[in-house]
Amino acid sequence: MFFELIGTIIAGAAAGLIVWAVNRTLKGRLPKWLVPVAAGLAMLAATITNEYSWFDRTKATMPDGMIVAQTVEESAFYRPWTYARPFVSRFVAADPATARTHPEQPDQRIVDLVFYGRWARTAKVPMLFDCADTRIADIVDGIEFGDGGEVLNADWRTVDTDDPILTAACTEM
Numbered sequence: 001m002f003f004e005l006i007g008t009i010i011a012g013a014a015a016g017l018i019v020w021a022v023n024r025t026l027k028g029r030l031p032k033w034l035v036p037v038a039a040g041l042a043m044l045a046a047t048i049t050n051e052y053s054w055f056d057r058t059k060a061t062m063p064d065g066m067i068v069a070q071t072v073e074e075s076a077f078y079r080p081w082t083y084a085r086p087f088v089s090r091f092v093a094a095d096p097a098t099a100r101t102h103p104e105q106p107d108q109r110i111v112d113l114v115f116y117g118r119w120a121r122t123a124k125v126p127m128l129f130d131c132a133d134t135r136i137a138d139i140v141d142g143i144e145f146g147d148g149g150e151v152l153n154a155d156w157r158t159v160d161t162d163d164p165i166l167t168a169a170c171t172e173m
Contacts, residue, residue, distance in 0.1 A: 001119065004047075004050050007046060007050070008043050008046040008047055008050070009043070011042045011043055011045070011046035012039040012040065012042050012043035012046070013039065014042065015038045015039050015041065015042030015043075016035050016036065016038055016039035016042075018038070019034050019035045019038040019039075020035050023035070048081060051079075051082075051087045051118075052085075052087050054087075054088070054118055055071070055087070055088035055091065058116055059091075062093060062114075063095070063097075065095065065096060065097040066093045066094070066095050066114070067093060067094050067095075067096065067168040067171060068091055068092075068093050068168075069091075069092045069093060069094045069113070069164045069165040069167070069168035069169070070091060070092045070164045070165055071088045071090075071091040072088065072089055072090045072091065073086035073087065073088055073089070074086055074087060074088075074089035088118075089117070089118045090115070090116060090117040090118060090120070091115075091116050092113055092114070092115055092116075092165060093113070093114045093116065093168075094111055094112075094113055094114075094165065094168035094169045094171075095111065095112045095113075095114065096111060096168070096169065096171050096172070098111060098112040099111045099169070102145070102148075104148045104150075105148070105150060107130060107131045107132035107133075108128065108129065108130050108131070108150075108151065109128075109129050109131065109169065109170070110126050110127070110128050110129075110139065111126070111127060111129055111169040112124055112125070112126050112127075113125050113126075113127050113165070113169070126139045127139060127169070128151060128154060129166060129169045129170060130156070131166070131169075131170035133158075134158060134159055134160065134161050134163070134166060135156040135157065135158050135159065136156070136157050136159055136163075136165070136166060137151065137154035137155055137156045137157065138155065140155075
């Protein structure tokens with residue numbers, strides 16, 4: 001976030017200096033208000049570019065094998081350009097490489113989900129998935145497993161068979 005702020009300020013200063021230099025070369029023929037307007041437009045362009053490129057830049061730095069399961073696009077009144085094209089403000093990625101299963105319960109697995117947010121810390125949360133019955137359960141303190149690996153006290157939520165998070169978590173690596 002700090003580096004984006006510095007980059008935005010540098011973009012504004014560079015645009016302002018370029019317009020100022022062009023105006024000096026033309027011996028003052030450009031209007032004086034053009035320098036701050038150019039700086040402001042450059043800063044706005046840098047901000048918009050950072051917003052729209054955040055998802056791709058973040059996705060590129062994820063470890064190999066991570067699957068983006070779901071994205072959340074956002075529009076806001078104070079960002080009017082987002083009404084024309086919303087930007088991805090947060091997303092969930094599954095890491096099938098971390099899947100843990102029990103030999104007697106091959107359709108159930110614990111997979112780490114990683115929650116990314118534009119201005120938020122990354123959170124890694126293990127979740128329990130039942131790939132055969134299309135169910136998801138939060139792993140909380142005190143969860144118990146039986147002798148056969150079955151989950152005894154999970155609070156299962158049934159999801160659609162095409163749920164993107166379930167699909168990503170149940171992908172075989």
